[in-house]
Amino acid sequence: MLGQELSETGKRLFRDFPILRMLWESGRKKGLRETIALIEKAEEFNRTFAVPRALELDMRMEREPEYFDWDIMREACKYRFLSIFIPKQLGGIAGEFMVTNTSLLMDELCSGCSGIALAVGAHSLGVAPVITSGAMAHWDTVLKEIVEGELKRQPVTMAYAITEPSAGTDVEEPEYLERAKLSLEAKKVKGGYVLNGRKCFISDGSEAKYFTVCAALDRNRPLQTWTTFLVERDMEGFSTPRVELKMGQRASHAAELLFEDVFVPDSHVLGYEGDGMGNGILMIMAASRGPVGSIATGIARGALQHFLSWAKTKRNGKRPIDEDRIRMNLADMWGMIQENRGLYMSNAMLGDAIFGKALDNPVMNLTLSLPSSLRTMPLMRNFLNSYYGKAMINAVLRFYIKDEDMTQLLETASLAKFSCADNAMELCSRALSIMGPEDSEERRWVEKCYRDAKLTQIYEGTNQLNRMVVNNIRFEETLRVEVPRPFKKGVMA
Amino acid sequence: MIGVPWAKESKQYAVLRSNALNFAASELAPMADDLENTVDSPLFWKAVEKAGEMGMLAALVPEQLGGEGVDLYSLCVALEESAVECAGFAAALLFHNAALVPLVYSDRKDLVEEFTGGKPLCTVATAGELALEEGRVRGSAPFVFNVLEGTVALLFAAAGDGRTAAYVKMGTEGVETRVDPYPLGWRVSNFATLEMKDARPVFVLDKSGKEALAATERTLYLGLAAIANGIVRKAFQKAYDYARQRYQAGKIIIEHQAMRLMLARMLCAMEEGRAVIRRACGSEELGPAIIAWRRAGANACQAAMDGVQIHGGYGYMRDYGMERLMRDAKYCQMFPRPEEEQLLRLLDMAESGS
Numbered sequence: 070m071l072g073q074e075l076s077e078t079g080k081r082l083f084r085d086f087p088i089l090r091m092l093w094e095s096g097r098k099k100g101l102r103e104t105i106a107l108i109e110k111a112e113e114f115n116r117t118f119a120v121p122r123a124l125e126l127d128m129r130m131e132r133e134p135e136y137f138d139w140d141i142m143r144e145a146c147k148y149r150f151l152s153i154f155i156p157k158q159l160g161g162i163a164g165e166f167m168v169t170n171t172s173l174l175m176d177e178l179c180s181g182c183s184g185i186a187l188a189v190g191a192h193s194l195g196v197a198p199v200i201t202s203g204a205m206a207h208w209d210t211v212l213k214e215i216v217e218g219e220l221k222r223q224p225v226t227m228a229y230a231i232t233e234p235s236a237g238t239d240v241e242e243p244e245y246l247e248r249a250k251l252s253l254e255a256k257k258v259k260g261g262y263v264l265n266g267r268k269c270f271i272s273d274g275s276e277a278k279y280f281t282v283c284a285a286l287d288r289n290r291p292l293q294t295w296t297t298f299l300v301e302r303d304m305e306g307f308s309t310p311r312v313e314l315k316m317g318q319r320a321s322h323a324a325e326l327l328f329e330d331v332f333v334p335d336s337h338v339l340g341y342e343g344d345g346m347g348n349g350i351l352m353i354m355a356a357s358r359g360p361v362g363s364i365a366t367g368i369a370r371g372a373l374q375h376f377l378s379w380a381k382t383k384r385n386g387k388r389p390i391d392e393d394r395i396r397m398n399l400a401d402m403w404g405m406i407q408e409n410r411g412l413y414m415s416n417a418m419l420g421d422a423i424f425g426k427a428l429d430n431p432v433m434n435l436t437l438s439l440p441s442s443l444r445t446m447p448l449m450r451n452f453l454n455s456y457y458g459k460a461m462i463n464a465v466l467r468f469y470i471k472d473e474d475m476t477q478l479l480e481t482a483s484l485a486k487f488s489c490a491d492n493a494m495e496l497c498s499r500a501l502s503i504m505g506p507e508d509s510e511e512r513r514w515v516e517k518c519y520r521d522a523k524l525t526q527i528y529e530g531t532n533q534l535n536r537m538v539v540n541n542i543r544f545e546e547t548l549r550v551e552v553p554r555p556f557k558k559g560v561m562a
Numbered sequence: 563m564i565g566v567p568w569a570k571e572s573k574q575y576a577v578l579r580s581n582a583l584n585f586a587a588s589e590l591a592p593m594a595d596d597l598e599n600t601v602d603s604p605l606f607w608k609a610v611e612k613a614g615e616m617g618m619l620a621a622l623v624p625e626q627l628g629g630e631g632v633d634l635y636s637l638c639v640a641l642e643e644s645a646v647e648c649a650g651f652a653a654a655l656l657f658h659n660a661a662l663v664p665l666v667y668s669d670r671k672d673l674v675e676e677f678t679g680g681k682p683l684c685t686v687a688t689a690g691e692l693a694l695e696e697g698r699v700r701g702s703a704p705f706v707f708n709v710l711e712g713t714v715a716l717l718f719a720a721a722g723d724g725r726t727a728a729y730v731k732m733g734t735e736g737v738e739t740r741v742d743p744y745p746l747g748w749r750v751s752n753f754a755t756l757e758m759k760d761a762r763p764v765f766v767l768d769k770s771g772k773e774a775l776a777a778t779e780r781t782l783y784l785g786l787a788a789i790a791n792g793i794v795r796k797a798f799q800k801a802y803d804y805a806r807q808r809y810q811a812g813k814i815i816i817e818h819q820a821m822r823l824m825l826a827r828m829l830c831a832m833e834e835g836r837a838v839i840r841r842a843c844g845s846e847e848l849g850p851a852i853i854a855w856r857r858a859g860a861n862a863c864q865a866a867m868d869g870v871q872i873h874g875g876y877g878y879m880r881d882y883g884m885e886r887l888m889r890d891a892k893y894c895q896m897f898p899r900p901e902e903e904q905l906l907r908l909l910d911m912a913e914s915g916s
Contacts, residue, residue, distance in 0.1 A: 124744070127744075128743065128744050232875065235809065236810070237810070237874050237875055238810050238811060238874070239810055239811060242811075244811075245810070245811040245812065248811070248812040250809055269875070270875040270879075313879045313880075313881070314879060314880035314881065315878055315879060315880070316870075316878050316879075316880070316885035316888070316889070317878075323875075323879075384691070385691050394902055394906075494867070498863065498892070501892060501895075501896055502895055502896060502900065502901045502902075503900055503901070503902055504896070504900065505689070505896050505897070505899055505900030505901070505903070506689040506690075506704050506705030506896055506897050506898060506899070506900075507704060507705075508690075508702070508704030508705070508740070508742070508755040513742075513744060516745075516746040516892075519746070519892065520746070520885075520889070523867070523870060523878065523885075523888065524878055526871060527870075527871065527874055527875055527877070527878055528875070531871065531874055532871070533818075533820045533871075536820075
């Protein structure tokens with residue numbers, strides 16, 4: 070009976086993720102149908118678009134690091150991958166399984182080409198702070214523009230900028246941020262802020278139209294003044310002077326952002342001044358490190374697919390898979406992938422349990438059901454951008470998002486991130502060692518996976534940082550995500 | 563200086579090491595990245611010429627046959643030092659030198675002169691499936707380095723019940739090459755698969771072939787181990803220097819225990835690599851050479867990966883020189899044969915007493 074209702078993709082997902090079947094049997098069919106449909110789209114995207122061009126594009130990006138294949142984003146529009154994190158009430162496709170779907174989508178896309186997948190996924194990382202900060206004043210402008218552009222296949226993309234030239238790990242953990250050597254600084258001026266300095270290694274940085282940018286108002290008190298800004302590419306003084314030549318995941322750019330007296334108006338502060346760590350980075354990391362685990366898993370799965378294809382191909386009358394050692398290695402590799410999936414799915418489902426209610430509740434639904442024209446009226450926009458407007462939205466979010474939940478989410482995310490990345494690296498490395506000197510398409514693919522996988526041990530906080538986060542939350546209880554308390558005096562200081 | 567193994571060497575090797583390191587620093591270091599991006603470049607040939615002046619071409623060939631007549635450990639020393647700056651170039655030198663080994667056993671001074679007189683380097687093909695039948699070579703061999711018009715390749719091939727080796731010249735009838743457009747590492751010279759369609763060899767090893775093949779293999783495994791150890795040293799040096807200047811989490815990162823542990827493992831790997839190579843060079847057996855290759859290759863992969871990790875985002879970017887080590891290291895482990903296959907072979911060798 071189950072089989073009759075499900076497509077082949079659905080059957081595969083239920084086989085690979087028994088927990089999805091449990092949800093199905095528990096009556097969550099509507100949401101899961103959306104999940105299955107999304108993964109079907111991802112399969113088609115890989116089959117018809119990403120896989121046929123991945124190796125060639127990877128080579129081209131080495132010769133021309135500044136080239137960007139906009140067809141990636143246009144094709145992503147076709148499948149609506151750019152609004153994976155935008156709630157349905159705003160025209161996006163994020164539903165009750167928003168985080169789970171994002172994780173599964175990245176797993177699937179990365180099994181084709183993680184560079185192309187990153188170009189798509191990094192955009193959602195840029196979108197996330199606009200959602201989680203409750204910056205409703207921008208939901209009807211920026212997010213709507215993304216959705217409308219997507220429907221017209223004219224991609225409008227975002228990027229999230231945290232890393233600075235002298236501070237990578239430091240800007241992702243409160244204790245370290247206090248002592249970070251920062252480059253970027255935002256100075257308060259009348260009507261807004263002036264930003265000066267640099268960000269580096271920003272995924273999608275050279276393509277995005279909008280940036281969510283973290284900056285200190287006082288570099289001597291970075292933690293207390295860490296603030297998230299919405300920056301627009303055409304703001305005067307903003308530029309992206311450099312694109313890196315990466316070892317892997319090349320289809321997506323890692324760019325440097327340069328801020329030279331960039332004026333950002335008050336209305337473009339996401340959340341409150343000074344809540345850029347607790348309400349900003351930590352909340353985003355709690356939602357994004359799990360999907361990085363799924364990126365690593367997708368890369369590993371891609372490597373396994375190519376390795377399996379190699380193992381089943383006859384050479385001089387023999388197939389590698391006929392040897393015990395190859396069969397045992399295959400089982401080990403599958404074990405690594407399923408171990409990864411257990412970890413990132415734990416994080417994803419917890420994420421949906423938390424964010425689902427925050428974004429889909431009577432108050433939020435009522436607010437979002439108001440005509441867009443009403444919400445975008447200057448009076449309303451001014452209110453939403455005001456202290457009380459932000460406090461009201463935050464009060465709603467706060468009602469559903471508890472400190473202990475976010476702390477647990479961050480722990481599961483960090484655990485998934487480093488474990489999945491290490492497993493992916495091990496799997497790709499082992500596959501190459503076993504294949505040895507092979508002249509085959511499969512070896513070239515696995516070599517690409519090997520290069521791609523390494524980045525998952527580095528970005529979204531190095532694996533060392535993520536290990537410290539898990540320790541600090543789980544064993545020493547020294548790290549706790551604090552969602553800002555609305556109406557609390559001093560929160561705007 | 564940090565990064566130089568504790569194990570002391572005799573003066574002869576210390577001098578050789580110093581000279582080779584100077585060669586690597588002056589000739590290879592400034593152009594390692596350019597070498598990688600432009601195959602068969604004038605830069606490459608300039609470095610080859612300098613290597614020739616240093617006695618690194620035909621190093622193992624006795625003087626009476628026109629070579630340098632140094633021992634295998636000396637070649638390993640030169641390769642390790644070269645690999646510190648450019649593992650791909652060191653690999654090119656290794657394959658050239660290894661390809662000449664059988665000529666020593668055949669006492670063919672004329673062929674030494676012929677094979678080393680022209681511009682292209684020689685090479686060796688050990689992987690793939692090649693067969694010698696009725697004086698012709700058939701089949702294909704992947705992962706062959708130094709492949710250019712005129713290159714002479716030593717091909718390991720099945721012949722009757724056993725195996726032999728034959729020299730075949732690129733560009734002659736029945737010899738086709740398919741250049742790999744995008745190899746992971748060692749990207750300083752053409753990397754190709756050879757297709758032999760009834761190719762006529764220049765020379766086929768005679769009955770001394772078995773011994774010559776074993777010596778060639780031993781040279782390959784130990785040379786690769788030495789190159790791998792060069793990569794470990796470079797990874798350590800770069801990571802150590804970076805860790806002393808990068809500030810993170812309230813202190814320079816070399817003060818973080820996680821970083822110190824990674825660096826300490828690299829230090830152990832250097833010592834370990836040097837020790838297994840020396841030990842294997844002191845033996846005429848193939849087994850210790852395979853063991854040295856296996857250990858040093860795994861160490862190089864780990865050290866390069868840790869080196870990238872210590873550099874964080876910078877390690878992943880081409881301009882900072884770390885990611886090349888990671889790509890080159892992997893080929894030291896994947897070539898000339900898959901690791902597990904060689905492990906099984908080691909046990910077979912031990913059981914048969916060979």
